[in-house]
Amino acid sequence: MAKRYRGFKIPVKVGDEDNKRKNPPDNSKLNRIIEEVEKSGEEALEDIEISTDIEENFQIIQKVFKDCSDLVVRRFTIGEQSVKCLTIFIDGIVDKMRFTSNVLQPLMLYIRMTPQEKEFKKEDLIKSLEYSSITLGELTEIYKFKDVAKHTLMANCILIIDGNTTALAISTAQWQARGISESTTENVAKGPKEAFIENIRANTALLRKKIQSSNLKMEVLNVGRFNHNGIIIAYIKGIADEGILNEVRRRIKRIDIDVVIESSYIEQLIEDDSFSPFPQMDVTERPDTAAAALAEGRIVILVDNSPFVLIVPTVFANLLTSAEDxxxxxxxxxxxxxxxxxxxxxxxxxxxxxxxxxxxxxxxxxxxxxxxxxxxxxxxxxxxxxxxxxxxxxxxxxxxxxxxxxxxxxxxxxxxxxxxxxxxxxxxxxxxxxxxxxxxxxxxxxxxxxxxxxxxxxxxxxxxxxxxxxxxxxxxxxxxxxxxxxxxxxxxxxxxxYLSPFTPMTLADWKDTFIRLPIWLLRKRPSFVKPTNINRIKKGLRPKPPKHH
Amino acid sequence: MDFMRRIISLVLTIILLVSSTGCWGKRELNEISIVSATGIDVENDGSIRMTVLAVTPISSGKEIAANRSSTWIGTATGTNITEAGKNLRSIATKRLAWFHNSVIIISEKAARRGIKEFLDYFVRNREFRLENYVLIADRSALETLQIPADIEKNLPAEINGLIDNIDEWSKSYVSKLKDLLVNVSSSNCCSGIVTGKFGYTESERNTFSTARELYKRMTEDDKRLGIAYLEGSAVIRGDKMTGWMSGNETRGYMWITDKVKPGSIVVKGNESEGSLVMENMRNETNIDVDMINNRFIATIKVKVLGTLMEETLKVDLNSGEVMERLENAISGVIVGEMQAAVNKAQKDFKTDIFDFGGYVERKYPKLWKKVKDDWSRLFSEMEVKFEVDTTIRRSGKITSTVYSDIR
Incomplete structure (x- = not known):
């Protein structure tokens, strides 16, 4: 990689004088932005791009995160050229160890050991760092302040370098969450004990652990104005019905709400009839129940900060079904x-x-x-x-x-x-x-x-x-x-x-209602879920031990 | 907002609907007396007396309960049965509810006078079920209902127990209200029905508590206290009672009408050297009424399967020939019982309790129209033939006899 940069012969001198020289003409624009931010907060950042002037950026960030005592801003310079850098993150939600060893250390120490260091061109520094210095997996290039704020709040660490209009959002997230523990609302005597937790990533991991297929899709939708992790619609492509899926997407997308505290919020916003006494969605905290629903062709809606996931579509018979069944x-x-x-x-x-x-x-x-x-x-x-x-x-x-x-x-x-x-x-x-x-x-x-x-x-x-x-x-x-x-x-x-498969009656689906046939007879997925592929289990799987004489 | 208006109007409708009923027809359990037996008498002046035996709720588990009886007997007279029933309310403290009435007891006197008007009342009144048993008492219904219960909670419970036990010995037959209704509405002029005779014997006490303390405490009066029984039956012709039948005659009637349940059939040996008792397990009766030479002949074919209960005749049960003889002897006994019932019906009562008329009507519908008015005479003159086929299927736990000299 470093070879790419060998062509740059003249190192650019980066210093305070340059900035000071550029500052005066931009000042009015900056003031206007700051005023706007003051007036309408984060929303004013919508179209503002990251400036090449790091001081300007610093001021805007400070304005946006004014009085946010948990914001940490770390300023430093890179290499002998002393390029000004700025990292910001929110304290408590990022892993500081990772930040130190994978962001700060490479930039402040190791970069000096590379032979190319002196040849770096300031304007290309961000690309160079992205490719060769930062040793963390998830990186996102961002160009706007809107994204700076968003990624900061999503527990990423933001790296802004003077002279660059691109910033890096480096994933250092470490949300505070309790460990995966036993289900408290749906106990079983036999079967997996683990339950979902409040961290959506852990929850998707629990599902992924059970269904290891690229067909298990997890679409992210953001609905909360103050939430960025939002909602994940999980389904198995090729089984779940597209029509129902589109309806789920449509109903979730129309939500405009400040903050989603719990999955029940979503449930109440997307259910069919709010005035019905009956729940129209299965709510579970058991990954095995959710995974089984996915395999049936149903759709699982995960909501961040909630250990309860929603399963749609749900019929009356589902309410009298337990995982242990x-x-x-x-x-x-x-x-x-x-x-x-x-x-x-x-x-x-x-x-x-x-x-x-x-x-x-x-x-x-x-x-x-x-x-x-x-x-x-x-x-x-x-x-x-x-x-x-x-x-x-x-x-x-x-x-x-x-x-x-x-x-x-x-x-x-x-x-x-x-x-x-x-x-x-x-x-x-x-x-x-x-x-x-x-x-x-x-x-x-x-x-x-x-x-x-x-x-x-x-x-x-x-x-x-x-x-x-x-x-x-x-x-x-x-x-x-x-x-x-x-x-x-x-x-x-x-x-x-809601009353399927009793009415409209599909006799074949009664196999898993008030009776439950052996697994090898549950060959077809419930047809009322309208699965794209109805066959689930191969025919003739009834156990047949060899005959002994 | 339209939606809110709909919700409000729905709520209002429900409130109005619910409150406008005013709990119509409500009858709290602690406000009623549950009548479980009803007795009908005819007084000397021709007025009707209705006696009810009702269960009145008493809170259980309280001290007072021990000194209070939960059964209440009320009696009132009136010019007719409805009036008598209404007059009962002058002495009842709770609403009387008849829907759990299970037994109707009619005194012999009232039954002989005719039960048509009572039947009309019972069938018309929606609180009476057609499943009610009708019994004829050999004394007044008032006296009968005062018989103290012996081991059950109250008399109706005892009567129901007695009726259930008919299935074990078959010497009485109890009809239901619906059977009486069918009988009075029959086209047969002399159709009849048989229903149980409910009596009371004071001569000797047949049941005792075996608890020693209780026995010691029993006074002579207690020991003389009689016991209610159910044996034999009353024959009702149309709506009037015509007489009594004994237990064996009743069983003869039950053989013919295929209503017989297990019972003991006794064959006495010659010179009282022993006897043979068989319990019939399964039986089937077929009746065929023919018109031969201008005479009606009824052929009654009975097939009986039974188990030996006793055998002290000192015969070899393993011999086919002996068994055949025994079976024939049993058949003879059954024929005797049936003959007794037929004689009584034809000669004494002139009542077609077997519904031979019905067989004629089904077989010769045109002829029936001509003869039905004269059926009373024709019935008493008709010939009845019996064919009984008995099979002793089992001999109990032992296959032969206990006497050693045979073996």
């Missing part, structure tokens, strides 16, 4: 799936059916059971509907209190709650034992729903159902269910009907 024997999982569908119903309708039966339809239960119900309710002063609402509220209060409190106190809350509400309320004759059983069963049933966002839906919908049951009985419940079903049937998740 694919790691255990399929008989057992089929049983579990059916159990989950039942407990979804129990969690949704448990108290309301009890209320409806005990206030309107006593003829529906067997006599001996009715007598038990009646005896339990004999001295209760409230109507069943009020009793149910009372208990449900208490349950929600307990749950909320236990959730927000520090772990140590949370224990105390659950003990006091269980004892006081459970025992004392029954003893005092405020609620009946049966109601306590119903509410407890309902609560526990709602915990069997693997996806937390779906459990929330059920918990919310319970209240209107109790009201309907208390006023109109089973008739009211049926009306509520019809209303809900109509809503669910009309709901779409990125164009995919």
């Amino acid at each position: 694919y790691y255990e024997r399929f008989f057992y999982i089929t049983l579990l799936r059916i159990l989950r569908y039942i407990s979804f119903g129990v969690a949704l309708l448990g108290p309301s059916i009890y209320v409806a039966i005990t206030t309107f339809h006593q003829e529906m239960v067997p006599t001996s059971l009715l007598v038990t119900f009646a005896n339990a309710r004999a001295d209760i002063p409230f109507p069943a509907a009020i009793e149910a609402l009372l208990m449900e509220f208490t349950f929600e209060i307990l749950k909320e209190a236990g959730l927000r409190l520090p772990k140590a106190i949370g224990q105390a809350v659950s003990i006091v709650g269980a004892l006081v509400i459970g025992e004392a309320a029954v003893q005092a004759g405020i609620v009946s034992q049966i109601m306590v059983i119903v509410v407890a069963l309902t609560g526990i049933a709602s915990f069997t729903i693997p996806k937390f966002n779906a459990a929330v839906t059920v918990r919310f919908l319970r209240f209107p159902f109790v009201l309907l049951a208390g006023t109109l009985g089973i008739f009211g419940i049926i009306m509520g269910i019809l209303f809900l079903l109509i809503h669910m049937a009309s709901l779409r998740s990125f164009g995919v009907p």
Whole structure:
């Protein structure tokens, strides 16, 4: 490389005098820029190019990052020609060791040992350094102040050299992030334990580790005005549907928001129906779930600073699916799936059916059971509907209190709650034992729903159902269910009907809904995701051990 | 904003809808008494007495509960059954709800007077299920419902247990409200139905608690306290009861109508040297009614499969010839039971409880139209033939006999 520069015979003298000479005519322009920056901050930098005059650049940077105490500016000169240099970075988010050994040391020390050093032409210095001195992997040439600010904030270190209109953004990022740890919201007994973290690069790495193919595409989209790392849309090319992909891109691109704190922001901005109680996106912190979704032809949206990734399109059946469903024997999982569908119903309708039966339809239960119900309710002063609402509220209060409190106190809350509400309320004759059983069963049933966002839906919908049951009985419940079903049937998740594969019915896709067939039978990807390539597993993979005689 | 207006109007609609119902039809569980048995009597002055046995909620696990009975018996009279039912409310403290009523007890007197008006009431009233059992009591329904429950929680529970146990011995048959309804609406002028006889015997106590302490504490009065039983049946012709049938006659009826459930069939040996008992396991009855020489002849073919329960005749069970003889003897007993039932129906009651008329109607529809008015006479004169084919399929745990001299 160095050979290229051998032709330059006359070393250019770089000194203060040159700058001073040039400065006066530019001063007015500089002042104007500084004024603008003062007025409208970073936005004023849009079209301003890096000047050849390092002092000018320095002033602009200082103005832009005024009062940003975490900005570090290091000025030094290179080589015997003493070319003025400027590096800036934000303290705390760059790796200082890397900065010192791979940027400062080569420029300040090693460059003097190279024979070509004296022949460097000042104007070409940046190219020369880029090619032969800076020993870091990621370098970006930048020309505008807009990018200087952006790259600085993306934890890069910026190198500006006097006389050059090109600056270098050197990747020295070292974001503060916790290590990859176990999933806390989606526990499994068997299967990978790792979970996504708040660093998007670590998250993409976790996905890449699972799917090692160049077809796994990760498109970056920036949406936050104050975020630069933004959003990554991950999908497998050749499997994921282009139409859905375009829709995802379109919906994300229209977002204009100051700052994206969590992936839920994005979820709420791109979902199909904000007023639906149902989540229209799978949210997971498990890389294995995300990778499996990618392999199914679904699209994963990663958001920086959030350990939760979004998976689209999502249908109702996905909400009752757990990662572990694919790691255990399929008989057992089929049983579990059916159990989950039942407990979804129990969690949704448990108290309301009890209320409806005990206030309107006593003829529906067997006599001996009715007598038990009646005896339990004999001295209760409230109507069943009020009793149910009372208990449900208490349950929600307990749950909320236990959730927000520090772990140590949370224990105390659950003990006091269980004892006081459970025992004392029954003893005092405020609620009946049966109601306590119903509410407890309902609560526990709602915990069997693997996806937390779906459990929330059920918990919310319970209240209107109790009201309907208390006023109109089973008739009211049926009306509520019809209303809900109509809503669910009309709901779409990125164009995919929410109730597929039940309606519109594709029988072949039932293989992974309330039943789960063995892996070798899950040969095709779910067709409602509209995968470009539907075949997943080769035919005839049923294990066949050799016959022994 | 249009969207907000839609949301607000939706919320308002729901609130109005929900509040306008005013919990219409609401009936809290602690406001009702669950009637589980209903009794009907006819008083001497011709008024109707309705007696209900209701379960009233008592909070469980409290001290008071021990001293309070959860069953409540109320009785009231009225000029008709509806009136009697309404008059019950003057003494009831909770709303009476009949939808869990399982037994209707009609006194013999009321049954002999005719049950048409009661039937109309029970079928019309939406709180009564057609699945209700109808029993005829040999005394008044009021007295019957006052029989203290022995081991179950209350009398209706005991009655349901007795009815379930019919399947184990087949000497009673209980009809449901719907069967009675079908019977009264039959085109057969002398169609009849059989339903259980519910009685009470005070002569001796048949069941005891075996707990020694309880037994010691039992007074003589306690020991005399009788026990409710279900045996035999009442025959109802049209809507009026005509008489009683004994347990064996009832089983004869059940053989013919293919309603028989396992029971014991006893063959006495000669000179009381022993007996043979078979329990029928599976059976099938086919009835064919023919018109031969201007006479109706009913042929009843019964196929029985059974298990030996007892065998003290000292015969060789391994011999095919002996087995055939035993089977024929059992067939004879079954024929005897059926013959007894047919005799009673033809001679005493003149009631077609077997629905032979229905067979004639299906086989000779045109002829039936001519003869149906005279069916009462024709039925009592018709000939009934029996063909019973018994097979002893199993002999229990042992294949031969316990007597050593045979082996």
